[in-house]
Amino acid sequence: MIRSLTAGALLAAAALLPNLPATAVPVDSAPAAVTADTPVSRNGQLHVCGLKLCNQNNQPVQLRGMSTHGIQWYSSCIKTASLDALAYDWKADILRISMYVAAKEDGYETxxxxxxxxxxxxxxxxxxxGMYALVDWHQLDPGDPNIYTEKAKTFFAxxxxxxxxxxxxxxxxxxxxNGVDWPSIKSYAEKVIPTIRANDPDSVIFVGTKGWSSLGVxxxxxxxxxVNNKINATNLMYTFHFYAASHHQEYFDALSRASTKIPLFITxxxxxxxxGEGANDFTWSKKYLDFLKSKQIGWTNWNFSDDWRSGAVFKSGTCAGSSFTGTANLKPAGVWIRDRIINRSL
Known part of the structure; x- marks a missing residue:
C-alpha cells in the first residue's frame, strides 16, 4: 500500500533520472539476445482455468517477479543492465510496469x-x-477508479x-x-474490460480489490x-496486496479463504x-510466500529500484551505474526476494 514519495525523495529521484525527450524509452541499448528457454517460451499464452493461472498446456503456473517503482521517478532503474539481470540472473518470470495515473503523483495525467x-x-x-509484461494502471490517490474511467479506456485501448x-x-x-465500495469498483471494471477485449480477446486481466487491494480488510x-458479487468477465483474476510487517493474521486469513473461491494474483x-519502510519481517513474508507456492498463486514484489526505503531492492545510487547482477548492490530485502525468485524449491 505504497502511497507516494516525499518531496525530498522526489528531488533525490529526479537527480538520478536521465534527461529524456517525452517519447523516449530509458533503455540504454539493445538487450542481449533472448535464449530459447524463457518463461514465455515455456508457458506461452496464459489463461485462467478455474482458480488458477494456467499456461498454453492448461497446466497451472506460478509466476514470480518484480514490480518497477513509479516509472516517472525511477526510470533510471529500468535499463538494459538491470533488465538483463532480472531476466537472466534473477530468472524472473514477470515484470510489472508501474505507471502512476494522478497528476499529483507526476503520473499519466501530466x-x-x-x-x-x-x-x-x-x-x-x-x-x-521472454518475460511476461504486467501493465499496471497504478491508480492510487484518489482511490475511486471511476474518476479515471475514460482515461483508462483510452490508455488500454x-x-x-x-x-x-x-x-x-x-x-x-x-x-x-480505496475509499470506494465494491459495486463501484465492479462497475468500473465492467466498463474498461470491453475496451481491452475489443482488441485483445485472450490476455488475462487483473482487477484490484477494495481497501488498497486487501480484499477489503x-x-x-x-x-x-x-466472492458474492463477481465481475462479469472471463479470463479475470482479482488482486491482493500485503506488507508482511503490517499485515498479519487477519489479512492472511482473508487471503486463504478467498483463494478457495476466486482466482487471485499478488501484484x-x-x-x-x-x-515499504522499516525492518523486514521475513518470518511473515515466508509464511505468505510458502502459502502462495502451495496454492500456485503468482506474485510481483515491490520494488525494483534504489529508492532509499528498505522495500527497494537495490542500495541507493545503484541505478546510476550498471552493476545489477549478484547480491553486492542489494539491500537485505533484495537478497531475500532474489533468492525466492531464483530458487523454485522455496
Whole structure:
C-alpha cells in the first residue's frame, strides 16, 4: 500500500533520472539476445482455468517477479543492465510496469503520450527477454477508479491494439481502489474490460480489490463482497496486496479463504510495513510466500529500484551505474526476494 514519495525523495529521484525527450524509452541499448528457454517460451499464452493461472498446456503456473517503482521517478532503474539481470540472473518470470495515473503523483495525467510510449517500450523490453509484461494502471490517490474511467479506456485501448498479437501481456486495470465500495469498483471494471477485449480477446486481466487491494480488510471488511458479487468477465483474476510487517493474521486469513473461491494474483507485496519502510519481517513474508507456492498463486514484489526505503531492492545510487547482477548492490530485502525468485524449491 505504497502511497507516494516525499518531496525530498522526489528531488533525490529526479537527480538520478536521465534527461529524456517525452517519447523516449530509458533503455540504454539493445538487450542481449533472448535464449530459447524463457518463461514465455515455456508457458506461452496464459489463461485462467478455474482458480488458477494456467499456461498454453492448461497446466497451472506460478509466476514470480518484480514490480518497477513509479516509472516517472525511477526510470533510471529500468535499463538494459538491470533488465538483463532480472531476466537472466534473477530468472524472473514477470515484470510489472508501474505507471502512476494522478497528476499529483507526476503520473499519466501530466503527459499521456509520454507515459503511454514509455509503457510500450517497457513491454517490448520484457518481450525481448521472454518475460511476461504486467501493465499496471497504478491508480492510487484518489482511490475511486471511476474518476479515471475514460482515461483508462483510452490508455488500454492503445496498449491492447498495439500488443494484441503478443502472448505475454497481462493488464491490471485498477491498482489499489480505496475509499470506494465494491459495486463501484465492479462497475468500473465492467466498463474498461470491453475496451481491452475489443482488441485483445485472450490476455488475462487483473482487477484490484477494495481497501488498497486487501480484499477489503484494510477498510474493516472482508472478501465476501467480491466472492458474492463477481465481475462479469472471463479470463479475470482479482488482486491482493500485503506488507508482511503490517499485515498479519487477519489479512492472511482473508487471503486463504478467498483463494478457495476466486482466482487471485499478488501484484504487490513487501517484506516491510505498508509504506515499504522499516525492518523486514521475513518470518511473515515466508509464511505468505510458502502459502502462495502451495496454492500456485503468482506474485510481483515491490520494488525494483534504489529508492532509499528498505522495500527497494537495490542500495541507493545503484541505478546510476550498471552493476545489477549478484547480491553486492542489494539491500537485505533484495537478497531475500532474489533468492525466492531464483530458487523454485522455496
Amino acid at each position: 503527459n499521456p503520450r509520454k507515459f503511454t510510449d514509455m509503457v510500450h517500450g517497457y513491454i517490448e523490453e520484457a518481450t525481448k527477454r 492503445e496498449i491492447a491494439s498495439r500488443h494484441k498479437d503478443k502472448n505475454n501481456i497481462i493488464y491490471d486495470i485498477a491498482n489499489e481502489p 484494510s477498510e474493516e471488511s472482508d472478501e465476501s463482497d467480491v 504487490e507485496f513487501g517484506t516491510q510495513n505498508y509504506e
